[in-house]
Amino acid sequence: MIANPTRNFLFAAAAAAAAAALALGAAVAAKPVGLSFAPIPKVALPKISAETLRGVTEELSSDRYEGRGPATRAEDLTITYIIKRFQAAGLKPGNKGSWLQEVPTVEIESQNASGLHVDVGGKALHFDFGKDMVAGSYRAVPRTEIKEAPMVFVGYGVNAPELGWNDYAGIDMKGKIAVVLVNDPDYEQADEKGIFKGRRMTYYGRWTYKYEEAARQGAAGVLLIHDTFPAAYGWQVVNSSWTGPQMYIQSADNGMSQTQANGWIQKPVAEAILAASGQDLAALSARAKQKGFKAVALDAKASLAFDNKITKGVSRNVIGIQPGKTRPRDYVLYTAHWDHLGRCTPDASGDDICNGSIDNATGIAAMVAIAEASKRAGPAARSQVFLAVTLEESGLLGSKYYAEHPVYPLSRTVGGVNMDGVGPGSPSRDVSVTGGDKNQLTRYLNAAMKQMSFYQTPEDHPERGGYYRSDHFSFAKLGVPMFAVGRGSDWINGGKPAGSAASDDYLQHRYHQPSDAFDPAWDWSGAQQEVQLYYLLGRMLAMGSDWPNWHKGDEFRAIRDQSRASGK
Structure with missing residues (x-):
């Protein structure tokens, strides 16, 4: 598991009081009309x-x-x-x-990582691999290198036609890096009411979905903003999970349909990049919870590189x-x-x-x-x-x-x-x-x-x-x-x-x-x-x-x- x-x-x-109260309602689902x-x-x-x-x-x-x-x-x-x-x-x-x-597999281990370099608002910022950020690639190529890719804050990075929700509406992500919030817009609710089932996470909240959708949008890379409560685990889990070999299924195109790099950044890293770009993470996060949110292009360009050991x-x-x-x-x-x-x-x-x-x-x-x-x-x-x-x-x-x-x-x-x-x-x-x-x-x-x-x-x-x-x-x-x-x-x-x-x-x-x-x-x-x-x-x-x-x-x-x- x-x-x-x-x-x-x-x-x-589960709490005993909640169990008795919710059991009957949860067990007896209404028959769909028609x-x-x-x-x-x-x-x-x-x-x-x-x-x-x-x-x-x-x-x-x-x-x-x-x-x-x-x-x-x-x-x-x-x-x-x-x-x-x-x-x-x-x-x-x-x-x-x-x-x-x-089941054909490919193991990819990132080595010699450069960390994340960001030119933003006339400043040059650097963030260390492991401590501040982690990244890897789904592509089975010897080296991954992204140079000066424009960064775009895309809220929760969700495209859900059945819910009338598209955080990527109106923006071309080709060659750009998506900066994405973890979980989905309803996660702070106490109950399960809401477009995204309230407190209950939907697949749109999983990090795997966010990488997949960014690839479909043509993005060069994705950086998820880590926050312990919505992620449900601390940075040490992210760090330990992403700093060793990663196992994938072999694909006919060696993963070339995926983004060049997928990764995470600490929340303070995201706050620093957005602030230098004239934006506020808390304010943008609040806007991203609302239907009709529009992605925000940042005054920032990101570079990162690492080698890939492939087995x-x-x-x-x-x-x-x-x-x-x-x-x-x-x-x-x-x-x-x-x-x-x-x-x-x-x-x-x-x-x-x-x-x-x-x-x-x-x-x-x-x-x-x-x-x-x-x-x-x-x-x-x-x-x-x-x-x-x-x-x-x-x-x-x-x-x-x-x-x-x-x-x-x-x-x-x-x-x-x-x-x-x-x-x-x-x-x-x-x-x-x-x-x-x-x-x-x-x-x-x-x-x-x-x-x-x-x-x-x-x-x-x-x-x-x-x-x-x-x-x-x-x-x-x-x-x-x-x-x-x-x-x-x-x-x-x-x-x-x-x-x-x-x-x-x-x-x-x-x-x-x-x-x-x-x-x-x-x-x-x-x-x-x-x-x-x-x-x-x-x-x-x-x-x-x-x-x-x-x-x-x-x-x-x-x-x-x-x-x-x-x-x-």
Whole structure:
């Protein structure tokens, strides 16, 4: 899980008072006007093998797998074991007779960085790489150099036609550097009302979107203004994340369709540049929150340069399928990432293997257990695809590659369930949902919660954009509705104090550390319950005939409409 300890067992507990008050309203979404839906199929609650969950998790998180680092010796061990378990669970090879899909990668490491030089208002300003700014390139070229590029403040850098919002309206960005605010215009609101869903971050608030949109606008580069609250993390996170090697998917054009450089600047750096240009960051930021904001050309030109060390490689996704009985060309996905961090910073004992037991050996174990239950139940009407993806920890790259190079057309992919961290411990009374009520999968979740006697807990810290930090997002971005749900923290054994304590312990002492290791004493009853929920949600989709869509106004609605039109 990439910097996203905010779901399932990894969730910090939501406030008890808020949970009870919001549960009913959040769980029961109104039926969109003018739409009719087929009844949700009734699906029997399956038996989920605790032995499978325990056995697969223990095997994949043993030291022999060295933390399951992609493109290491451990990758061959990992995918061989997953294939063995998929075969035993009755799945068929899912990629034209093969179990594997190759994922070509390119690692780019910036070296010999010049820092940022800005000529502004007759002054020459310099800002140091790492301390004041960071930057890298998506382009696989030996050297990146931008000289005296005009700088333009483009507010939040959003172009959202469905919302009538375009921060780039009326300006040609060719050869220019976009200076962009982090998050989206509504982030300071206390509730979720507003064009951009209020406090809840939309994809337009994610830094990845801002780089993508600037490239579409033809910009030479992007500099995001870091501010801790709207970013949801401090500068040290940005610095550590952007000063080492960056992993990407190889592209046919070597990334040349992207900007030359993407980076971040500290807020005081932005304030200094704007002040020297006769502008005030606070005033411009306030204006940028209003519809109809116009980009502001600054009296500033920026220069930066760095070398790029380029390393190309290949990793692999594992794909199994249970063909559908009556509608085999409709597909339902189960996804989980098999990779973790490999060898990492040693702990006090000298242990340098980040085993990734919960994150995410448990997700692969859940996938195997669901395949076993599906074998016992027999084929569903639609085909069920079991996709164990690589390189999640490097930026969702395995799922991104599949979504952009699907074995089964996304236009014929009904939806799916992503599993990222299935924690041991007690069963729960509640379900947590990441991302809120974004699409018509809500009615399936409501039915499953009713069948399993769950209530829904509101997402903790929706402003942090947790929905965009796990593999379901790679599919959502291209229109496929995906469940991002999990067992909540109101445990049957011990209530919220017990669930919160387990979550806090994991976040503080185990997440992305060698201590995320298998424990023979773990209680698997809660994980069994959670995997039952995943089975139920996927099987309902696989037995049904609906094609769930995103709610009107959601950022992914338009691409789903286009995809489905082509699929018909």
